[in-house]
Amino acid sequence: MLQLRDLSVRIAGRLLIEQADLALPTGTRAGLVGRNGSGKTTLFKVITKDHGSESGSIEMTKGWRVGQVAQEAPGTEDNLISIVLAADEERAALLAEAENASDPMRIAEIQMRLVDIRAHSAEARAASILSGLGFSEEKQHQPASSFSGGWRMRVALAAVLFSEPDLLLLDEPTNYLDLEGTLWLENYLARYPGTFLIISHDRDLLNKAVSSIIHLENRKLTFYRGSYDSFERQRAEQRELDAKSRAKLEDQTKHMQAFVDRFRYKASKARQAQSRIKAIEKLKPPELLEEAGTTPIRFPNPERISASPMIKLEHVSCGYAANEPVLDHVSLNIDADDRIALLGANGNGKSTFAKLLSQRLEHVTGTIVRASKISVGMFAQHQMDDLHENESAVDHVRALMKGAPEGKVRARVAQMGLDRERMNTAAKDLSGGEKARLLLGLASFNAPDLLILDEPTNHLDVGAREALVHGLNEFKGAVILISHDRHLIDATMDRLWLVFDGTVGTYEGDLETYRRDVLKARKKIGDTQATGVETKPLTRVGKKEAAERRKQLAPLRKEIFDKEKEISCLERKLSEIDSHLATSGLFEKAPEEAVTLSKTRAEVERQLSSAEEAWVGLNEKHDLAKAG
Numbered sequence: 351m352l353q354l355r356d357l358s359v360r361i362a363g364r365l366l367i368e369q370a371d372l373a374l375p376t377g378t379r380a381g382l383v384g385r386n387g388s389g390k391t392t393l394f395k396v397i398t399k400d401h402g403s404e405s406g407s408i409e410m411t412k413g414w415r416v417g418q419v420a421q422e423a424p425g426t427e428d429n430l431i432s433i434v435l436a437a438d439e440e441r442a443a444l445l446a447e448a449e450n451a452s453d454p455m456r457i458a459e460i461q462m463r464l465v466d467i468r469a470h471s472a473e474a475r476a477a478s479i480l481s482g483l484g485f486s487e488e489k490q491h492q493p494a495s496s497f498s499g500g501w502r503m504r505v506a507l508a509a510v511l512f513s514e515p516d517l518l519l520l521d522e523p524t525n526y527l528d529l530e531g532t533l534w535l536e537n538y539l540a541r542y543p544g545t546f547l548i549i550s551h552d553r554d555l556l557n558k559a560v561s562s563i564i565h566l567e568n569r570k571l572t573f574y575r576g577s578y579d580s581f582e583r584q585r586a587e588q589r590e591l592d593a594k595s596r597a598k599l600e601d602q603t604k605h606m607q608a609f610v611d612r613f614r615y616k617a618s619k620a621r622q623a624q625s626r627i628k629a630i631e632k633l634k635p636p637e638l639l640e641e642a643g644t645t646p647i648r649f650p651n652p653e654r655i656s657a658s659p660m661i662k663l664e665h666v667s668c669g670y671a672a673n674e675p676v677l678d679h680v681s682l683n684i685d686a687d688d689r690i691a692l693l694g695a696n697g698n699g700k701s702t703f704a705k706l707l708s709q710r711l712e713h714v715t716g717t718i719v720r721a722s723k724i725s726v727g728m729f730a731q732h733q734m735d736d737l738h739e740n741e742s743a744v745d746h747v748r749a750l751m752k753g754a755p756e757g758k759v760r761a762r763v764a765q766m767g768l769d770r771e772r773m774n775t776a777a778k779d780l781s782g783g784e785k786a787r788l789l790l791g792l793a794s795f796n797a798p799d800l801l802i803l804d805e806p807t808n809h810l811d812v813g814a815r816e817a818l819v820h821g822l823n824e825f826k827g828a829v830i831l832i833s834h835d836r837h838l839i840d841a842t843m844d845r846l847w848l849v850f851d852g853t854v855g856t857y858e859g860d861l862e863t864y865r866r867d868v869l870k871a872r873k874k875i876g877d878t879q880a881t882g883v884e885t886k887p888l889t890r891v892g893k894k895e896a897a898e899r900r901k902q903l904a905p906l907r908k909e910i911f912d913k914e915k916e917i918s919c920l921e922r923k924l925s926e927i928d929s930h931l932a933t934s935g936l937f938e939k940a941p942e943e944a945v946t947l948s949k950t951r952a953e954v955e956r957q958l959s960s961a962e963e964a965w966v967g968l969n970e971k972h973d974l975a976k977a978g
Contacts, residue, residue: 416516
């Protein structure tokens with residue numbers, strides 16, 4: 351069990367957490383959410399004792415092992431499987447001792463312990479985790495130094511997952527994973543045998559892998575039971591209740607203040623007026639939950655709608671070295687209103703295809719025909735390194751608006767979501783989310799006909815991701831999206847293209863079908879195509895068919911939403927009854943009330959069980975309809 355008592359944490363003079371209490375029972379699978387900069391990562395450092403607390407205490411079950419992804423990705427000459435196996439320090443120590451032990455009793459103890467910790471299946475488990483994170487059998491036996499930093503971070507993640515700590519702490523692990531790795535991690539965490547706490551802005555991951563949400567807001571930690579969607583509903587309901595309560599108290603205050611103002615200096619009413627003054631001081635309305643307050647993300651629309659197809663590719667091949675094409679025989683059309691998500695594991699050529707479309711990479715063979723005067727805007731994570739670190743956002747935009755009045759330049763920067771103070775801050779001192787907003791603004795500055803986004807959400811919190819959803823849906827041009835955020839894909843894209851086996855084509859199926867394909871492929875240890883996905887032949891699925899399918903599923907989704915709302919209300923009612931029943935001496939002082947409450951509780955529990963069963967049935971019905 352992990353327990354925080356009256357915890358206060360300050361960093362650089364700023365109070366991030368104030369007198370917070372939290373208890374996580376053994377086996378809890380929890381997501382830690384909150385706005386960027388609220389102190390989530392700092393809380394992890396306090397739990398691991400890498401940062402001290404100002405006051406309060408942190409207690410956990412004696413002997414618990416705490417694990418988190420190493421900050422330094424392994425870059426040694428050891429192969430990947432060896433690095434992962436070495437993460438289980440107890441196993442390594444026991445195996446070393448077994449080689450030299452001579453005492454029969456000790457040898458027996460070592461062997462029994464090795465059986466208990468599944469040491470003899472360790473290599474298979476390590477290989478399975480590495481495969482799930484995208485490493486084929488061949489790659490698992492290559493030295494870590496031969497991989498880039500992002501791939502080495504996957505090795506570090508694999509190592510901590512293999513060690514199976516009692517308390518697993520993960521800080522935005524999907525930032526260095528592709529969609530395929532994210533799908534595998536989600537499935538793995540849903541079955542994790544220990545306790546884990548994960549910082550993430552990926553709502554799909556938080557909906558599927560966790561059973562509770564911890565919200566860090568206004569320096570307090572609040573525990574919510576259920577998925578991320580359930581957390582959002584509960585917050586909205588609480589916000590509504592607090593708003594009503596505040597309005598009621600404001601009316602009471604106005605009424606009493608009017609009495610005070612009228613009779614304050616009248617001797618016969620002075621005592622009553624003084625009494626009301628004290629009452630007004632005691633009336634403390636509930637603090638309204640802070641709204642997301644996220645600045646919108648807007649993309650300027652192209653001046654005209656381009657002719658379709660906007661881009662036509664026929665038997666195109668491209669690559670970075672002569673006679674070594676990354677993509678070959680690509681024949682596709684991109685229309686002016688297309689919304690396309692690119693699927694496929696890292697290394698298969700998604701970014702290469704994006705560079706080809708944006709003319710950052712020339713094709714080797716085949717033909718590419720582009721509509722007249724089309725423009726393409728592209729966002730990619732690596733472009734953060736291209737920002738002039740000592741120049742502000744205003745400086746970057748001024749370079750694109752030569753001769754424009756300063757007011758117009760600053761207004762354009764403000765539209766990107768940077769306030770007056772931050773727009774004058776050097777790029778090197780902006781947060782990851784602020785840099786992402788600046789880059790999105792620069793990429794779409796000239797109102798492109800086609801907007802290409804390569805992992806745009808890595809540094810955006812949940813609020814900013816929702817702003818991106820709305821921004822893309824309002825944009826009138828075409829969009830090509832590469833992302834591991836399924837919510838973003840589902841909410842904004844109409845078509846799925848798969849980049850696999852050296853080509854690009856339309857994927858037959860939806861994201862749920864793709865998820866099943868990925869998990870099936872990742873289970874096959876030793877398959878040299880483990881970084882890909884087994885799929886049906888690439889056939890064309892039109893936008894109209896995809897839109898029609900979503901329309902047919904809409905009533906079912908509403909039923910599921912209504913049922914989740916009913917479950918949330920029943921859970922809250924059950925909690926209120928339990929609070930009453932826990933009142934000291936209730937059964938002695940008011941036995942009739944206690945009996946009534948107990949009967950009511952049993953009925954509410956029955957209703958909750960029935961609602962949960964109905965919810966499961968609706969979800970199964972939805973999944974079947976979606977699959978087929």
